[in-house]
Amino acid sequence: MAQRELSRAGRVLAVLLESPGATRPQLCQAAGLSPAAMQGVVDRLRQGGAIQAQGFSPSSGGRRAQRYGICPQVGRVAGLSLDKEGVSAALYDGQMNRLAEVHIPFDPDGSGPEAGLAALAGAVEELIALAGPGAPLLCAGVALEGAVEAGRVAELEGAPLWKGFPLELRLSQALGTGVSVSRGSWMALRRLRAEGQVSKPQCAALLRVGERVVEGALMAGGQVFQGGHGHPGALGHLTVRRDGIPCPCGNTGCLNLYCSQRGMTRQYAAQTGKRCASVGELFTKMDQGDQAAIRTVSQALGYLAEALCALALAWDPLEILVDCPYLARRQALLFTMIDAFYARSAYTRAEQAQVRLVQPPPLPLAAAAWALAVHLPRDPRWRD
Numbered sequence: 001m002a003q004r005e006l007s008r009a010g011r012v013l014a015v016l017l018e019s020p021g022a023t024r025p026q027l028c029q030a031a032g033l034s035p036a037a038m039q040g041v042v043d044r045l046r047q048g049g050a051i052q053a054q055g056f057s058p059s060s061g062g063r064r065a066q067r068y069g070i071c072p073q074v075g076r077v078a079g080l081s082l083d084k085e086g087v088s089a090a091l092y093d094g095q096m097n098r099l100a101e102v103h104i105p106f107d108p109d110g111s112g113p114e115a116g117l118a119a120l121a122g123a124v125e126e127l128i129a130l131a132g133p134g135a136p137l138l139c140a141g142v143a144l145e146g147a148v149e150a151g152r153v154a155e156l157e158g159a160p161l162w163k164g165f166p167l168e169l170r171l172s173q174a175l176g177t178g179v180s181v182s183r184g185s186w187m188a189l190r191r192l193r194a195e196g197q198v199s200k201p202q203c204a205a206l207l208r209v210g211e212r213v214v215e216g217a218l219m220a221g222g223q224v225f226q227g228g229h230g231h232p233g234a235l236g237h238l239t240v241r242r243d244g245i246p247c248p249c250g251n252t253g254c255l256n257l258y259c260s261q262r263g264m265t266r267q268y269a270a271q272t273g274k275r276c277a278s279v280g281e282l283f284t285k286m287d288q289g290d291q292a293a294i295r296t297v298s299q300a301l302g303y304l305a306e307a308l309c310a311l312a313l314a315w316d317p318l319e320i321l322v323d324c325p326y327l328a329r330r331q332a333l334l335f336t337m338i339d340a341f342y343a344r345s346a347y348t349r350a351e352q353a354q355v356r357l358v359q360p361p362p363l364p365l366a367a368a369a370w371a372l373a374v375h376l377p378r379d380p381r382w383r384d
């Protein structure tokens with residue numbers, strides 16, 4: 001976030017959204033304000049109902065410092081995630097406590113963006129109806145499995161009709177409130193940091209294995225790198241097999257086709273002619289000695305190790321966080337992949353980049369938190 005453009009109150013709110021429970025000295029440092037200036041801003045935000053005292057920091061010998069957080073009653077925020085199953089949405093208060101949750105089945109591949117817009121706006125209406133009377137809706141965040149450039153959908157995996165659609169503007173008009181649309185993996189990485197799961201925010205990479213995409217994301221200096229066109233980390237379109245199957249991107253043999261959850265089940269079906277509903281079912285077949293299942297899984301692990309190498313060699317991160325639902329269920333496979341990565345070259349050893357599995361936040365939560373971080377500091381009530 002471009003903190004320099006924010007008012008002083010905005011800078012304090014932005015820090016508290018990314019680091020809940022910060023103390024006044026921490027706020028001074030992160031927001032670049034003197035203790036005297038901070039006193040005035042904190043008093044005003046407390047009186048205005050934007051922030052509240054939130055206990056004390058642990059004692060380190062001297063006086064314990066007061067911690068601050070966003071007020072839950074400051075307003076409500078909707079978090080939405082659009083994937084091949086439909087729209088998953090949840091409504092949160094200012095402290096990201098969940099107030100209501102809905103799921104609306106929807107097929108982004110088969111439907112155009114106008115129908116998608118209606119599904120997203122409908123989900124927010126339903127959330128508000130479910131939660132009942134309360135604080136007003138402050139903003140909404142949308143997470144996509146795809147690239148977003150200046151609020152427009154640059155690419156939505158498997159849904160070409162969406163290309164160029166100004167989703168941020170249109171949903172903002174439909175809801176009458178601020179909207180942020182962003183790549184799901186970026187929002188997840190920011191939220192992981194706010195939750196304390198990123199131990200090296202100065203340079204950390206994320207490898208995210210989704211339903212149909214494999215993505216990378218980089219955090220440098222605590223900020224997610226956004227590239228020139230919203231495409232950084234589109235690792236899933238690295239060619240891993242020159243003789244591979246065609247990919248919607250126009251190339252052949254892309255990583256997504258072998259390592260995403262859908263990619264793995266399709267690989268198995270292509271080899272055997274038998275349907276396989278999920279990666280969990282594929283693992284069961286592997287345990288039963290099914291040779292095609294064993295090949296499919298070991299091929300995916302090998303290519304994922306290559307993806308880790310691509311992240312390490314391109315960005316030299318201090319740590320690589322792995323968000324992969326199927327490896328989270330099978331730790332032995334995770335360690336096989338990590339060993340293959342560490343053994344590959346002098347640049348990929350354990351002392352170069354620590355690899356570890358993370359518990360990803362739900363995408364609606366990550367999207368809502370990011371929307372609040374963007375829109376709350378812009379609220380006219382807190383302007384200096």
Ligand SMILES: [Zn+2]
Binds near residue numbers: 238247254
């Ligand atoms: Zn591709």
